[in-house]
Amino acid sequence: DTEVTQTPKHLVMGMTNKKSLKCEQHMGHRAMYWYKQKAKKPPELMFVYSYEKLSINESVPSRFSPECPNSSLLNLHLHALQPEDSALYLCASSLVGTGPYEQYFGPGTRLTVT
Amino acid sequence: GQNIDQPTEMTATEGAIVQINCTYQTSGFNGLFWYQQHAGEAPTFLSYNVLDGLEEKGRFSSFLSRSKGYSYLLLKELQMKDSASYLCAVTPLGGNTGKLIFGQGTTLQVKP
Numbered sequence: 001d002t003e004v005t006q007t008p009k010h011l012v013m014g015m016t017n018k019k020s021l022k023c024e025q026h027m028g029h030r031a032m033y034w035y036k037q038k039a040k041k042p043p044e045l046m047f048v049y050s051y052e053k054l055s056i057n058e059s060v061p062s063r064f065s066p067e068c069p070n071s072s073l074l075n076l077h078l079h080a081l082q083p084e085d086s087a088l089y090l091c092a093s094s095l096v097g098t099g100p101y102e103q104y105f106g107p108g109t110r111l112t113v114t
Numbered sequence: 115g116q117n118i119d120q121p122t123e124m125t126a127t128e129g130a131i132v133q134i135n136c137t138y139q140t141s142g143f144n145g146l147f148w149y150q151q152h153a154g155e156a157p158t159f160l161s162y163n164v165l166d167g168l169e170e171k172g173r174f175s176s177f178l179s180r181s182k183g184y185s186y187l188l189l190k191e192l193q194m195k196d197s198a199s200y201l202c203a204v205t206p207l208g209g210n211t212g213k214l215i216f217g218q219g220t221t222l223q224v225k226p
Contacts (some may be wrong), residue, residue, distance in 0.1 A: 031212065042201055042216035043157065056213060090156060094212050100145035100164065100205040101212050106158035 004106035006091050010096045012112045015081060021109045023074040023091030032074040033103065034066060035090040043090055049074060050096055116140045118217035120202050125223045126192055134187045136218045142207025147214065148176050148187045149201040155205050157201060160187070189222075197224045 004025045013019050025091050031050050035043035047072065048056035049068040063085075067078040074091055092103040116182060117139045117199040126132040138146070145164045149157035161169050163178035175188040189196055 042203075042219050043214075045213060045215075048213060099212050100147070100162065102147065102159040102162060103212060103214060105158070107156050 004091055006106035006109050008109055010110050012114060014114055018079045021076040021089055023106055024072055025093040026072055029093035029095055030071060031094045031096045033092040034076050036038050037088045037090055037111055083113050086111055086113045116215050118204055120201055120217040120220045123221045128192055128194060128224055128226050129188050130192050132192060136185045136202030136217055138183050138204050140204050140206050144207050146178055146185050147203045151201060152197045169223040192224050194224050197222060
């Protein structure tokens with residue numbers, strides 16, 4: 001199984017809503033990532049978890065709150081978002097070690113903030 | 115600082131060969147990756163280079179020169195389905211988690 005799954009595929013939320021994005025992998029990868037991608041731009045790294053601990057936060061606003069409840073799951077909790085946060089949110093996973101290791105990406109959640 | 119440059123757009127003909135260049139200046143280097151991304155889809159891994167030289171995978175090859183901060187992706191026998199964005203990404207030194215820094219991507223259009 002070399003698949004990273006993400007739910008939901010599409011999400012529309014208001015600026016006062018609270019929602020969560022979910023990501024799951026069963027490849028035994030111990031590094032998991034959240035990226036944000038705007039149209040015609042490359043993915044931008046948001047967070048990295050290594051062995052279920054947050055290892056990188058790329059100065060992301062606190063309205064985005066990541067969580068890694070176990071080695072297979074990664075969540076991104078959203079609260080009080082702005083319209084400019086509308087984007088494709090990609091989850092990825094990889095092995096951890098001396099590397100480098102390829103990252104496997106999920107299909108993404110397309111988020112629209114109204 | 116980190117700077118990765120790729121051409122924004124390229125056009126090629128079905129059946130031909132195309133080379134997509136990538137130059138990088140990063141604070142440390144651990145490896146360089148190439149990803150393909152079709153519109154509206156997730157990036158998919160194509161190849162990576164750690165040492166200088168050419169890596170071949172079927173119709174796709176990638177070359178790296180660390181001393182020159184230069185890589186290219188070579189696509190042979192182009193097919194219409196190769197129309198996509200091609201992303202060059204560098205893993206900087208430090209830590210054991212594969213932080214990826216992406217270039218802006220090259221949109222390749224394959225014409226009949």
